[in-house]
Structures are given as C-alpha cells and as structure tokens.
Amino acid sequence: MGLLRILDVNINYRLKSKVVKAVRNFSLDVNEGDIIGIIGESGSGKSTLAHGLMRILPKNGNMEAAEIVLNGRDISKISDAEFDELRWVEMSIVFQKAMSVLSPVHKIFDQMYDTILAHRPETRKEEAKEKLLGLLSVVNLPSEILKMYPHELSGGMMQRIMICLSLIFNPRLVILDEVTTALDVITQGQLLDEIDRLVKEFGLTVMMITHDIGVVNELCTKIAILYAGELLELGNVKDVIFSPFSPYTKALVESHPDLNPHGSGLKGIPGTLPDLVNPPEGCVFYDRCIYREDRCMERKPDLVDFGKRKVKCLRAGEING
Amino acid sequence: MTAETRITLSRKDSRFSKSLNKYFSNLKGVVGFAILIVFVIMAVFAPLIAPYSPVEMTNEVLESPSLSHLFGTDHLGRDIFSRIVFGSRISLSVGFVAAGLSAIIGIFIGSFSGYFGGITDDVVSKVIDTFLMIPSFFLILIIVSIFGSNILYIMLIIGVTTWPTNARLMRGQALSIRERTFIMVARSTGESEMRILFGHVIPNGVFPVIANSALQMGGAILTEAALSFLGLGDPNLTSWGKLIFQGRPYMTFAPWTIVIPGVFVVLAVLAFSFIGDGLQHTFNPKTKEGE
Amino acid sequence: MARNILEVKNLVKYFPVRKFGKKQFVKAVDNLSFSIRDGEIFGVLGESGCGKSTLGRVINRLEQEQSGTIELLGETISGKEYRKDREFRRKMQMVFQNPYDSFDPRVMIYKSIDLPMKINGIDSSPENRLAKMIETMNHAKLTPAEGLLTRYPHELSGGQLQRISILRSVLLNPKFIVADECVSMLDVSVRAGVLNLLLSTQKELGSAMLFITHDISVATYICGRIMVLYAGKIMEIASGEDILRSPLHPYSRALVSYSPTITREEKQRYRISGEVVTPIDPPPGCRFASRCPIVQKKCAVEEPTLRPMGNNRQVACHYV
Numbered sequence: 001m002g003l004l005r006i007l008d009v010n011i012n013y014r015l016k017s018k019v020v021k022a023v024r025n026f027s028l029d030v031n032e033g034d035i036i037g038i039i040g041e042s043g044s045g046k047s048t049l050a051h052g053l054m055r056i057l058p059k060n061g062n063m064e065a066a067e068i069v070l071n072g073r074d075i076s077k078i079s080d081a082e083f084d085e086l087r088w089v090e091m092s093i094v095f096q097k098a099m100s101v102l103s104p105v106h107k108i109f110d111q112m113y114d115t116i117l118a119h120r121p122e123t124r125k126e127e128a129k130e131k132l133l134g135l136l137s138v139v140n141l142p143s144e145i146l147k148m149y150p151h152e153l154s155g156g157m158m159q160r161i162m163i164c165l166s167l168i169f170n171p172r173l174v175i176l177d178e179v180t181t182a183l184d185v186i187t188q189g190q191l192l193d194e195i196d197r198l199v200k201e202f203g204l205t206v207m208m209i210t211h212d213i214g215v216v217n218e219l220c221t222k223i224a225i226l227y228a229g230e231l232l233e234l235g236n237v238k239d240v241i242f243s244p245f246s247p248y249t250k251a252l253v254e255s256h257p258d259l260n261p262h263g264s265g266l267k268g269i270p271g272t273l274p275d276l277v278n279p280p281e282g283c284v285f286y287d288r289c290i291y292r293e294d295r296c297m298e299r300k301p302d303l304v305d306f307g308k309r310k311v312k313c314l315r316a317g318e319i320n321g
Numbered sequence: 322m323t324a325e326t327r328i329t330l331s332r333k334d335s336r337f338s339k340s341l342n343k344y345f346s347n348l349k350g351v352v353g354f355a356i357l358i359v360f361v362i363m364a365v366f367a368p369l370i371a372p373y374s375p376v377e378m379t380n381e382v383l384e385s386p387s388l389s390h391l392f393g394t395d396h397l398g399r400d401i402f403s404r405i406v407f408g409s410r411i412s413l414s415v416g417f418v419a420a421g422l423s424a425i426i427g428i429f430i431g432s433f434s435g436y437f438g439g440i441t442d443d444v445v446s447k448v449i450d451t452f453l454m455i456p457s458f459f460l461i462l463i464i465v466s467i468f469g470s471n472i473l474y475i476m477l478i479i480g481v482t483t484w485p486t487n488a489r490l491m492r493g494q495a496l497s498i499r500e501r502t503f504i505m506v507a508r509s510t511g512e513s514e515m516r517i518l519f520g521h522v523i524p525n526g527v528f529p530v531i532a533n534s535a536l537q538m539g540g541a542i543l544t545e546a547a548l549s550f551l552g553l554g555d556p557n558l559t560s561w562g563k564l565i566f567q568g569r570p571y572m573t574f575a576p577w578t579i580v581i582p583g584v585f586v587v588l589a590v591l592a593f594s595f596i597g598d599g600l601q602h603t604f605n606p607k608t609k610e611g612e
Numbered sequence: 613m614a615r616n617i618l619e620v621k622n623l624v625k626y627f628p629v630r631k632f633g634k635k636q637f638v639k640a641v642d643n644l645s646f647s648i649r650d651g652e653i654f655g656v657l658g659e660s661g662c663g664k665s666t667l668g669r670v671i672n673r674l675e676q677e678q679s680g681t682i683e684l685l686g687e688t689i690s691g692k693e694y695r696k697d698r699e700f701r702r703k704m705q706m707v708f709q710n711p712y713d714s715f716d717p718r719v720m721i722y723k724s725i726d727l728p729m730k731i732n733g734i735d736s737s738p739e740n741r742l743a744k745m746i747e748t749m750n751h752a753k754l755t756p757a758e759g760l761l762t763r764y765p766h767e768l769s770g771g772q773l774q775r776i777s778i779l780r781s782v783l784l785n786p787k788f789i790v791a792d793e794c795v796s797m798l799d800v801s802v803r804a805g806v807l808n809l810l811l812s813t814q815k816e817l818g819s820a821m822l823f824i825t826h827d828i829s830v831a832t833y834i835c836g837r838i839m840v841l842y843a844g845k846i847m848e849i850a851s852g853e854d855i856l857r858s859p860l861h862p863y864s865r866a867l868v869s870y871s872p873t874i875t876r877e878e879k880q881r882y883r884i885s886g887e888v889v890t891p892i893d894p895p896p897g898c899r900f901a902s903r904c905p906i907v908q909k910k911c912a913v914e915e916p917t918l919r920p921m922g923n924n925r926q927v928a929c930h931y932v
Contacts, residue, residue, distance in 0.1 A: 041799040154887045184659035184888055185826060189870030193881065211800065214829075214872025218879070241874055255801045257833035258874050266833060268804030272769055332762045336718075502713035503724075505674060506777075510728035510784065511701035520727075521716050 003172055003205050004030040008066035011045070011052045015060070018277045022048045022061075024229045027303070030173070035199060035206045037216030037237065039252075040226035043273045046209045049226075050177045054093050055083050071172060088119055092166040096178040098158035102150040109146035112165055119169065135164040138201065139194050156187035160194060167202065175207045180215060192219050213256055217241055225249050228273050228284045235309035245311040247291045247319055283313070291319050343603045350599020356592035364409040371403035375559065383575045393577040395567060401578065404564060405585055411560035412542050412589065415476055419541035422480025424534045427487025431530075432523050434488070435495025437514075445488070452485040461544060465553050472555040475548060479541050487530045487537075494526025528604040532597050539593030546586045561586050617788060617820045618648040618671070623680035623690075625663075625670050629892060639891040640666040641677070642844035645918070653814055653821045655835030655852070657828060657867070661890045662841040664824045668792045671822060672706045684788060702732045705781035709793040711773035715765040722761040725780045732784050748779050752809055771802035775809050782813055789813075790822045795830060807834050828871045832856055837924070840864050843891040843899040846918055850925040860927045862904050898929070906931055 011023035023045040030036055040046035052063040068076040070090060075083065095101055102111060109129065116128045133143050139160040150158060159179055166174050176195070180188040196219060199206055208220055216223050216237060223240045225233040225248065233246040244250040251269045271288035274280050282297040283289070289296070293315070301314045311317070344350050363370060372391075379398035386393040392401035434445035464478050498504065499522065507517045546562025548554050554563050561582045568578030625641040640663040648654040656664045669675040671682060673689065682690040689700055708714050715724045726741055735741045742761075749757035754775055765773060774794060781789055791810065795803040811834060813819055825831050831838050832852035840847045840855070840863060848861040859865045862884070869882040886903040897912040898904070904911065910930055918928045 041801060156887055185828070186659065186866055186870045186884065187887065189872070189881070192872075212872060213800070214874055217874050218872050238876065242876065252801060253874065255804055256874055257803075257807075257829045266804040266807060268771075268808075269801035270805065336764070502708045502710050503716045505708065506706075506714050507716075508674060509672060509701065509706045510780075511698040511731050512727070524718050525716065 002029060002069075003032045003034075003071065004028075005067060005069040006030075006053075006065065007068070009049070009052065009063065009068070010065070011048050011057070011061060011063045013048075013058075013061050020276045021279055022229050022276060023052065023063075024279065026226075026229075026231050028224060028231070028234070030205060030207065032172070032205055033203065034222050035208060035220045036222040036224060037208045037210060037220035038224045038226060039210060039213055039216055041211055041252075043228055043276065044226040045229040046211075046226050047177055050093060050175050050207070050209050053175065054087060054091070055080065056093075085119075088115070088166075088171065089169040090171050091173045091175070092169075092171045093175040093177060094159070094162045094166045094179050096181055098155065098162045099150065101162065102158065104150055106149075107146070108148055108150070108153075108161060112146075112161075112168070115165060116168060131168065132164065135167055136161075138198065139164060154187075155183050156191060159183065159191055163195070163198065167198070167204075170202070173205050173207065175209065177209045178211070179208075181210070181212070188215075195219065213241065213253065214258070225252070229276060229279070230284045230312065231303065231310075232285065232312045233310070234303075239309060245306070245309060245316040245319070246285075246313045247289045247315070248285045250319060251288075251290075291315055340603055344599055347599045347602045349595040350602065353592045353595025353597075353599055356588055357596060360409050360413060360589065360592070363406050364413050367406050367410060371400075371406040373400035373403045375399065375404045375407040383571060383578070385575070386577055392581045393575070395564075395578050396571055396575075401564070401581060404559060405561065405582060408559050408561045408564055408582070409585075411472065411555075411558050412545065412562070412586070415472070415479070415545045415560065416538035416542045416589070416593070418476040419479035419483070419544075420534045420537040422477065423483040423537055424487050424530055426480065426484035427489075428491050428523060428527060428530055430484065431488035431491025431493075432495045432518060432526065435492035436499050436518055436522050442492075445492070449485040449489050449492075452482070453489075457482050458544065458547065461548070462551075462553070465548060470548070470553050470555050472558050475545055475555065476541075479544055483537055483540070487533055490529040490533055491523075491526060494529060495522050498522050498526050528600075532600040532604065535593050535597035535600055539590035539597075542586060542589050542593075561589075615650050616647040617650045617652075617685055618822070619681075619683040620647065620671070621645050621681045621683075623667070623670065623682065624678045625666055625675065626678055627666075631892075636893045639844045639894060641670060642891065643680070644844075644846055646839055646846065646849060648820055648822065651814065651818045651820055652837065653810070653823055653835045655831040655838035656822060656824045656841060657826070657831045657838050657855075658841035659826055659888050661843065661888055663844040663891075664826075664841050665792055667841070668706070668790045668822060668824050672704055672790045673700070674706075698732065702784050703787045704790070705784060705786040705788070706790040706792065707774070707777050707781060707794045709796055711770045711777055711794075711797065712765070714773065714777050717765050719764075720761070721763055721765065721768070721776060724765075725761075725776070725783065728780060729783055734784060744783065745779075748783060749776075752779060752812075754779070769802070770798050771805055774798060774806045778806070778809050778813065782817065782819075785817075786819060788820050788822070790824070792824045793826070796825070796827070803830070810834060828855075828867055829873070840867065843889045843894065845899045845915075846926075846928055847900065848925070848927045848929075849918070850927075854923070854925060860921065860925070860932045861929050862906055862932075863900050 006026065006028045009023060009026040013020040013022055026049060038046050051057050057063060065076040067074055075086065109132065112132055113125065113128045116123050132146065136143060136145060141157065141160055145161065180191055183191060192215065198204060208216065210216060220237050223235065223237045224231055225246060227248050233240055233244065233249045240249060241253055244253060254267050255269060257266050269288050274284060274287060280286060282299055283301055286292050286296050296314055301312050303310050303312045304316060306317065377399060381394050382398045383396055384390055384394045390400050390402065392405060395401055430445055434442045460482050461478055465475060468474050504517060504521060507521055545554065545560055546565065549560055549562030550566045552566060554560060554566065564582035565579050568582065572579050623641055623644045626637040626639050629636050629638050644667065656667060658664045666675065670677050677690060680690065681688060684704065715721065725745055729735060729741050735744055745761065746757040749755065749760065752775060754760060754772065760768065760772065795806050798806065807830065810821065814821060823831065823835050832855065835852050837849060837851050838855050839849045840861065842863050847863045855864055856868060859868050865882040866884045869879060873879065884903045884905055889899065889902065891899065897914060898916055901907050901911040908931060916928045916930045918926045921927050
C-alpha cells in the first residue's frame with residue numbers, strides 16, 4: 001500500500017553568486033512497511049532530501065516538487081502552517097547527533113514534554129509521562145532517564161531517546177538521518193537491532209539515510225542509490241547489492257572492503273564529483289564510469305523500470321552484476 | 322631556486338590578488354582606503370600641495386574661509402589649509418607608529434603566551450586583564466605628564482599601553498591554532514617550536530590583530546589629538562589636535578579654526594574604522610565578495 | 613626470522629581528570645606490551661575511549677608516557693623529552709585522521725612537502741627535492757604533479773590530501789609510520805586509493821606501520837596482525853583472518869558480529885550489553901567483565917594476562 005509518493009523533487013541552494021542544484025528530478029514510492037535505505041556519499045544530496053521533505057531546509061534552500069503524496073494527501077503545496085500540524089504527527093525525523101539536538105541545561109523529561117506540548121498543548125504532565133515511560137521501556141531504557149541531563153548519558157542512549165521522541169505521536173513514516181554514524185560499532189549494532197524491533201512492533205515505515213551500505217544490507221528491505229543529487233538505482237536490497245544494474249552501484253559495492261581478510265585489489269572510484277552548479281547534460285556519473293560510451297554524455301538517461309528495479313543507465317542490465 | 326623551478330611553481334592567480342579583489346568589493350573598505358590615500362598624499366607631498374608656508378605669519382588674522390585661504394586663517398594670520406596639510410604628517414605618523422608598535426608587542430606576547438601556555442600564559446593573562454581594566458587614556462595622561470610631551474614619547478607610550486587588546490586577540494588565535502592537525506604534523510616532521518610559532522601560528526592567527534590595528538591607528542590619532550587639546554602635545558610640532566587646541570579661544574567668533582581640524586580628525590578615525598571593517602570582511606572566510 | 617622493529621613494554625599513559633574536587637585518572641593506555649615485526653602493518657582496533665589514538669601519539673612521541681619502554685630498532689625512544697631529536701623524527705612519521713586540516717591553509721602544497729624534507733636534510737637543493745616530489749607523486753598516480761603542488765589545501769579533495777600526506781611522510785624515508793584513523797573521514801569510494809597507497813608503500817619500501825582504526829573491515833583488509841583494545845587494555849592479538857573467522861575473546865567476537873557487512877546470510881549477533889566504558893579509576897579484574905556474556909566470579913577479581921594461544925595468537929581471558 002503506497003504510503004509516500006515523491007514525484008520530481010528539485011532542491012537548490014542559493015549562494016551569493018551561484019545556485020547549487022543539490023537534488024534533481026528525484027522520484028520515489030514508499031510502501032507501508034518498507035524500510036528503505038537511501039545510500040549516498042558526500043554531495044549525493046541525501047541529507048538535503050530528508051531536510052527538504054521535513055521542510056527544514058536552511059533559508060537559502062528551495063524545494064520544488066510535482067507531488068509529495070503522504071497518506072493520500074498531496075503535501076507539496078500546503079502552507080507551512082499546515083505542514084507544522086502534520087510534522088511529527090504523520091512524519092518525523094531523527095538526526096545524527098542527539099548531542100546537538102538536546103539542550104544541555106534541561107532535563108530529558110522537560111524537553112520531551114516541551115515537544116509534546118508544541119503539538120498537543122492540552123496534554124497533561126502525567127499523560128505525557130506515561131506515554132514516554134511506555135516508549136522508553138520498548139527501547140530498554142530505565143525510567144530514571146527522564147530526570148537526567150543529556151551530558152549524563154551516552155551517545156547510544158541519547159539516540160534511543162531521540163527515536164522515542166520521534167515516535168511520540170505514532171507517525172506513519174520515520175526518517176532516520178545518519179543516526180548511527182557517530183556511534184561506536186557495537187552501539188550502532190545495538191541501535192540497529194532496536195530499530196528493527198521497533199519497526200516490527202509499531203508497524204513503522206522507515207527511510208534510513210546513510211553512507212554505510214553494510215547497515216542498509218542488514219536492516220533495510222529496499223535501497224535507493226543517490227549520486228551527486230540524482231537517483232541512479234532503486235530496488236530490493238539483496239537484488240541491488242548482489243546484482244547491481246548501475247555501474248555506480250557496482251563500483252560502490254566493490255569499494256567496500258567488507259569482512260574479507262586481504263581481499264586484495266580493492267577498487268575505489270577515481271575522480272571527483274561533477275560541479276553541482278552546472279551539472280552535466282548527460283549521465284551524472286559519466287566522468288568516473290568505466291562502462292561509459294559516447295551516447296552517455298549526450299543526453300541524460302531515463303529512470304527505466306525493470307519490474308521491481310528502477311535504473312538510470314543506458315547500459316543497465318548489460319554490465320555483469 | 323632555478324628559473325625552471327620558479328616557473329614550474331608559479332600560478333596565475335595568487336592569494337594576494339584574490340584578497341585584494343575581495344577587499345575592494347566591500348564599500349566601507351573602499352571608502353576608508355580612499356580617504357586614507359588622500360591623507361597620505363597630503364602628507365607625502367605637503368610642500369607641493371600647501372599653497373602657503375604653514376608657519377608664515379601675516380596680517381590677515383582670523384579670516385574666514387575664502388578663495389585665497391580655503392580654510393581661513395588663524396589668530397596669527399597663518400593659512401589653516403597649509404597647516405592642516407603639514408599637520409597630516411604628524412597625525413598620520415602617530416597613528417602608524419603607535420599602532421604598529423602596539424601590534425608588534427601584542428603579536429609577540431600574545432602568540433608566545435597562547436602557544437606555550439603554562440606559567441607564562443597565566444602571568445601574561447593577568448597582565449592583560451589588568452591593563453584592560455585601567456582606562457588607557459588616563460594612564461597615558463599620567464605617563465605623559467611624568468615623562469614629557471616629546472612626540473616620540475607619545476607614540477611610544479600609546480603603543481606600550483594599547484598592546485593588550487592585540488595580545489588578547491593573538492592569544493585567542495594561538496590557543497585554537499595550536500590544536501590544529503597541521504601543527505601536530507609540523508612537530509611530527511621535526512619543526513622546532515620557534516619555527517612552528519613564527520611559520521604557522523602567527524601567520525594563521527594574525528588577521529584579527531591586523532584588523533584591530535587599523536582601528537588602533539584611528540584611536541592613536543584621536544589620543545594624540547586629545548593630548549594636544551589638553552595642552553600636553555609636543556610643543557614643537559603641529560598636529561591636527563594642536564590646531565584644535567590653538568583654535569579654542571576663538572571658537573565662538575572664528576569657528577573654522579577649531580571645526581575644520583576637528584573634521585579632519587574625525588575623518589581619519591572614520592577612515593581607519595572603515596578600513597578595519599573592510600579588513601575584517603576580507604579575512605572572514607564566511608563572507609563572499611560583494612557582501 | 614624477521615626482527616622486531618618496535619618493542620613496547622609495560623606502556624602506561626594516564627590522564628588526570630578532576631571530578632568534583634577529587635583527582636582521578638583516565639587510564640588510557642594501561643600497561644601494554646606488544647611488538648611489531650619489520651615490514652608489518654600492525655592494526656590497533658577498538659571503539660572510542662579504548663586508548664588507540666593515545667597509544668599512537670605516545671609511540672610517535674607527541675605525548676609522554678608515565679612509564680614503560682618503547683624501542684625502535686633496538687634503540688630506546690621512550691623517556692626522552694618528546695620534542696627533540698630530529699634524527700628520530702625522520703624515522704617515525706605519522707598520518708593523521710583529518711586530511712583537510714593536515715596542511716597549513718596559507719601554504720602551497722609544494723612548500724608543505726618541501727619544508728619537512730629540507731629540515732631533515734633530504735636532498736640538498738630545492739630542484740632535487742622538487743624532482744623527487746614529482747617522481748613520487750607520478751609513481752603514486754597523483755597527477756598532474758605540478759598542478760597539485762601549486763594548489764592550496766582547500767582546493768584539493770580529501771582523498772588527494774590524504775594521499776599527499778602519506779607521500780609527505782614517505783619522502784622522509786621513515787622506518788615506521790603511525791596511521792591514525794586515516795580513512796575515517798573519507799568516503800568509501802575514496803578509501804581504496806589511500807589504503808592501496810599504504811600497502812604499496814609497505815611493499816616497496818618495507819616500512820612497518822601501526823594502523824589505528826575502529827573499522828574492522830578496513831583493519832582486516834590492510835593489516836597483518838590486529839590488536840584489539842578495550843578500555844586501555846589488550847584483549848586479543850591475532851591475524852586479521854583469525855579475528856574474522858575465529859575470534860576468541862568475547863569482545864572480539866562481539867566486534868565481528870556487530871560490524872555491518874555485505875553478505876547474503878543472516879548474521880548471528882554475539883550479544884553483549886551495556887555501553888563502552890571509559891577507564892576512569894576502573895575496578896579490579898578484567899576491564900570487560902561488566903559486559904561479558906561469559907563472565908565468572910574470577911573475572912571481577914583477577915585481571916587476565918595476555919597468554920599465547922599458538923599460531924601467533926594471544927588472548928587476555930580466563931575462560932577461552
């Protein structure tokens with residue numbers, strides 16, 4: 001069942017003398033229950049996309065979309081005031097560093113209660129406390145946490161608190177923006193296990209933004225590959241990772257040393273990102289692609305539908321996946 | 322280095338030209354610089370610009386500004402315009418020397434203190450704090466009345482009493498720069514601490530001091546003017562401040578004798594303030610050209 | 613039998629920390645002993661707070677240890693004041709985590725490389741040094757060399773800067789290189805270039821390296837043997853293959869099982885509880901006891917010593 005339909009999103013940043021086209025012609029369908037991983041390296045536009053969807057782009061950011069349909073309603077054209085109503089209630093987000101989101105001088109409970117009041121001003125303290133305790137127990141955090149200050153907690157604990165906060169109003173869709181990147185390996189793994197449980201228990205739909213393909217492999221059902229602001233491949237996780245159709249996906253997977261002792265000859269992707277102020281007319285990956293042909297430079301490939309897979313490459317399916 | 326090596330290592334666009342472009346894209350910076358250039362030309366080419374001798378006394382006493390005397394004459398019949406032109410030499414010199422001295426002392430003390438830390442830093446910080454508590458003008462006043470009003474002393478004294486702000490700025494920079502990775506790299510590759518201080522810490526941290534020095538030049542000119550106004554200026558030299566002092570008794574019926582030198586002092590301070598802003602804009606990595 | 617290029621014995625580095633008036637110590641490096649063979653890339657693997665970065669800085673003499681000895685090629689380098697001794701500096705080099713900050717932003721890349729060479733007496737004339745630089749960069753496929761040398765740091769990418777960092781060290785002919793999380797800040801697609809450069813440096817120059825990382829997949833790709841640290845103590849030393857296929861210490865097992873991979877199979881989690889421990893005045897016994905799934909009474913009382921387990925392995929655990 002379709003939960004979110006994103007059609008043709010374009011996001012720009014206006015710098016003094018130039019415009020950076022951070023996200024171009026991005027379209028995506030998310031079904032209920034999907035755990036979709038949005039993979040991208042620096043400059044891919046993945047965080048920009050998340051911020052755009054939640055309408056929290058910086059002042060010089062500008063998003064345009066043909067359609068963004070959430071729960072059957074096109075939210076791309078609604079006013080900011082109307083969006084404020086649905087933000088956190090139908091769709092919420094968790095950021096990378098809980099440390100910078102939480103105020104260091106207020107207790108955890110006060111901050112969470114504050115958020116609740118912002119959306120439901122009639123909520124009483126006891127009600128809020130009960131709800132929060134319920135959520136905390138799901139992520140295995142003791143109730144004492146509510147009385148503590150952020151600096152008394154570890155990174156892993158704070159991220160779990162932030163996830164609880166994002167679930168306060170039972171949103172259908174939760175965006176996780178690089179939530180494990182700043183955590184240690186074991187803490188990251190524990191958090192991913194928690195997220196897995198939460199998804200199953202609450203029937204959540206999750207959009208997981210990350211640069212780590214291993215994380216996507218272990219947690220997600222679907223995967224979307226972003227490069228320099230464009231969607232290059234989309235499909236089921238195991239299909240895409242183990243038999244990629246896009247040369248970028250293939251190169252990305254082969255750059256991952258994985259748990260392979262002396263897997264010698266690790267290939268990176270030589271070259272650098274294209275200029276996002278003047279993106280290329282043809283394929284965005286042309287400069288660095290080992291499978292390129294002249295026609296790839298001439299015009300931009302369409303996002304071709306292969307059934308359960310979508311790929312933006314003129315040679316999709318030709319390369320050995 | 323051989324010619325081939327030099328050619329290999331050349332680039333078309335240098336950092337300096339880029340900085341220059343950025344500076345001149347800022348309106349305040351341009352205006353300040355323009356005013357300063359006018360004053361500098363005035364000072365350097367004084368004999369060619371001044372229509373009369375600044376000391377020649379005539380019978381045309383306290384004449385209001387006219388075509389023959391652009392800024393009028395003073396109580397001894399001397400042409401004020403010429404006196405202003407020659408006076409610029411004194412005022413500007415005070416500005417440059419005092420602020421320059423303040424900057425050099427401040428950079429040395431601030432960078433040593435911030436980079437090496439320890440007891441030196443503790444002591445220096447206390448000294449800086451103490452100086453910042455004392456109203457500097459009164460300190461200068463006291464010292465000048467003890468040691469005398471020779472222009473050299475005045476420049477020295479202003480320099481020696483205003484270095485703490487520069488030191489504080491430099492120290493702050495040194496404190497943050499010493500934690501940077503390239504400093505650890507420098508140690509790791511065998512650079513001596515002195516070389517690191519002078520080759521990396523100071524060049525990277527000196528900008529706030531330079532911007533502040535521009536302001537201090539204006540400040541020094543103003544201080545000297547104030548000292549002269551109070552009668553403590555060098556008796557042998559005529560700065561703009563001295564002109565104001567001399568015009569005082571005639572303020573009510575010959576205001577040009579006091580207003581015009583006053584305007585020049587204000588313009589000088591304004592010019593340096595604008596230059597300071599322009600420099601801050603240039604050195605701020607967050608601003609772009611034309612902002 | 614290859615000789616040992618680095619011998620570390622009973623190395624201790626504590627940091628004082630003041631908590632509510634009481635002076636306590638973070639036992640960042642707590643009595644470590646290990647040795648690195650000539651030409652080996654030796655990995656130091658651990659999560660934050662385990663002491664790996666501190667260990668790197670102490671070995672590179674950017675920090676002074678409290679006690680213990682470090683020998684480089686038989687010569688004692690510990691104990692001495694850490695800022696002096698230029699001859700030593702040339703032999704021991706370090707590549708840092710942040711490539712963007714590893715260069716003086718006001719200085720052209722050429723100068724940043726030339727100055728260390730000049731100071732260490734490598735090649736007497738500027739022309740010779742420049743030629744050597746260009747040759748080395750061409751060999752490492754960092755081209756066009758002249759173009760890169762005339763750039764300023766902010767004009768280059770992270771991958772380029774990190775590779776130039778490595779070459780800057782290599783040009784000093786070091787015997788030993790400490791690489792501290794040198795790919796952590798780089799995109800995955802860029803890491804291969806840096807890692808392969810380190811590998812070729814090892815192969816062509818025979819340099820030994822201390823490779824510090826928190827990422828087990830990177831460690832097993834590049835390292836021969838890996839030392840697993842936790843809260844300032846060594847848990848296990850084994851080859852990359854052994855750590856992956858048959859980790860012995862419970863902490864190693866946890867690290868392997870929690871590291872995200874690209875495999876088709878469902879991985880079994882070796883579950884451990886709790887959070888990473890900062891070793892501030894730690895309790896007696898094994899540092900890992902509070903989180904260990906196979907903990908017994910003895911673990912909280914007696915600290916396990918690092919025992920050889922055959923096949924060049926050492927483990928610090930009572931029950932393995």
